[in-house]
Amino acid sequence: VGFMNANYDRYGLAKISQPVIDTLELARNLYPEYKRHGLGPLTKRFQVSLEHHHMANYDAEATGRLLFIFLKEAREKHGITNLLQLNTDLVAEDSYKKARIKHATIYVQNQLGLKNMFKLVSLSNVKYFEGVPRI
Structure with missing residues (x-):
């Protein structure tokens, strides 16, 4: 998002102000026991359809479906009810060690x-x- 905002700024356009969720990092924090957190392995694990992998619209749809699963799990297992809590309550203090x-x-x-x-x-x-x- 940073590179997009830099270019928006360069052309006098408004920066992205909506909250942004990185589903890859969210998956890494929710499921640290998994070896792989890429789109392919996660769609298989959660039985989400992924046709034509690496085509933007199909990847985006699968990512959206995974996001709903992740947010439901974050709410049910970790008591997360808003986006701010994803960064404060879900991320371990020593997460930088695994980054x-x-x-x-x-x-x-x-x-x-x-x-x-x-x-x-x-x-x-x-x-x-x-x-x-x-x-």
């Missing part, structure tokens, strides 16, 4: 940005270190 590692190049614009970046680097090496530094 997938991604490379990033970060540029700063001024001395304050440089100082803040060094703070983040320090935190990643001290507080959030789990095999590798994490931000």
